[in-house]
Amino acid sequence: MTDYKPEAEVEADSPRGLIPLAVAAVIVGAASGALGALFRFSLERADALRYALVAWAHSGHGAASIVVVLAAAFAAALAAWLVARFSPEASGSGIPHVEAVLHGKAPPASLILIPVKFVGGVLAIGAGLALGREGPTVQMGASIAHRIGTLLGRSASDRGVLLAAGAGAGLATAFNAPIAGAVFVLEELMRRFDTRTAVAALGASASAIAMARLMHGDLPDFHLPAQPFPGFGMTAAHLVLGVALGLLGTAYSRTILWTLDASDWLTRHPLIASPTRRAFARAAVIGAAVGLLAWFAPDLAGGGDVLTQRALVGAGSIAGVTAILALRFVLGSVSYAAGTPGGLFAPMLVLGAQTGFVFGRICFDWFPGMSASTGDIGTFAAVGMAAFFAAVVRSPMTGIVLVTEMTASFTLLLPMLTACFTAMLVPMLLRCPPIYDSLGERAAKRR
Template structure:
């Protein structure tokens, strides 16, 4: 070993113990905030459901009250963001990536309460947004503050920020390995020892806190699946192509909807942004009145798809409505992520595909089991088509469903789901959103 190698190893070990200790503190704090956020969302969704049920009991003007409540909640969420923490708008993951790449300064701690309250108001009102975006960005902000408080170097603060973001994802979906992989694959896009140590420490402590407070069961309950036979490879490749095309459409729909929303509210003042969000909230309130189960983050819809519930026509109608609702909800400018809505669409597409395959080729059931196989694979493949982070997608879905027997079909479908948008030259959604945000600042 030469002197240069020895020096590099010494630099890599320097301050590793304090960094590891800081990552555990970051993960614990992020896990506690993330669980609080999840509990708040569960209460908000329960209150919305109860409010709509109360209205359907025959109370006068109940429809107007439901629509008005959704409009006010969504408008207030956007007003808080626009007035106090503009960087809290949307998912927050593009902002975290911009900070890690040195394009933007870290968000101040005021982002945490704004993201928390705004997310509860918006998702609780029924917008089709996920809880993971807020927890990722809150975790990153908390991590940076802890790093500065512990007087870590600028490089260590950057590593801790990424680790805190991964801990946020781990907490949101009870998926510790996916949180660490997300840091390495999507946020940092490189592997080094210090980043891996911080990511693992933060995700592990976040999940320990989350499971202590929220429980340790997977997010979704899926019947045990057999190992699919090799004969199903063609079907999984085809499912990946289909979801790749749908992912291209979804990426373009999000950007197109954002363009329309901004063109209708120029100049984009706080008042205009609030009015735009209130209008979207009112539309979601109408949906919540007539179809309460279709509003909100969509975990119930994902669970139903994984269990194979619903007719093909009914699932297709829900899929089309949620496709539009997801893009419109994101255009409201409130805090809220993209992952959970992606999982809904992927599971539903996989369910429809599997139902058609088994109807047309009944012999498939002997080698693939039921439609749950296709729904689980669809979740991973659609995530990969839109986000373009295959390892994160596969590990995330595997941890959320405990479907370890489906790793090979997920790999197969994700392979084609990733190639299709690349061939069509459609960038990952977070790259597009990041470039859009940078262009708006110029």
């Protein structure tokens, strides 16, 4: 099915060809970084356009809300149609497909995936669907790497390493987090460590970030006020927070799968028998619902970076944030069921930050002296981001490094480790597989 060798058959580490592989990885990273930066620019313009359209609609134009709803429905439907018509592999995150290619279970996608993923991602996320920008950048980076590895005449095993490195470079670019991109390759994609893979991953992530920062800037994605090193007395609180996020992560993983199955069942109708029509109709309905949400509350739609930032600085009440958390929990799974390009990471970070915010606020209300040893509410929000990621994806090191780089804070490493411990333990005891394993198995049954 594919010319990549499964992990068990990848050749042992050898210095032969290491320099060409390293050079190829740097080229892959630079290309992925440039494309990822352009994608981020496009998403920012699309978000600005959505906000401007909503603002125009609220300025008193008659029946203007209908324009907002129809625009979101059309953008989401067009994104889903592009996927169904030209590149079915571009649906959703794309990470399960990258993993299937690396493990010899699926062929690499054709180059058409790149424009479909780019345009479809801008349309879907710009329409307000609760999807992450990292899914498109990861899969586009992997596709670029496959093409560059082929053009440079690299071996099958080296092309697999480059593909993984390109995917990691895409993640690094999406969140301005180079180390997380490299760790993601080793922990989630390859699930093993060898020096050739590490060299390629580091080289690709470094060159991707160099290119992206030249084009987009070098500030961290989120601002977290400086936090003290939490005292040992906070260990129990972080363990409990991990348990809560483990339960929530299990529910979220199962809700995503249930929503995907439900959306397939609901679109089985004789009038929309073709896959393309089903994809168009499903995404149009979901897009219309998201457009209506954007009309009433613009900040609740989209990837959710604004909501994450608010949680990190402690803005909001327990009741208000809990209500938004419940809404985004449903919105994230429904948006993913639309079948458009878009990832899961950014929406997960929102849910983790908001859960941490609510938990921290309750702790501070019940135990007023706690703030003296743990800092402000941002501590729990940041720890919640990493722990929820670990619960759903089951890649704790990637989550910890990702959140640390995104918030430019290193004082919370121990609380993150503590919370991730129980956040991973709970879904494992409940026999809930990592989300990308479940999505991969589901895709394999449909192929």
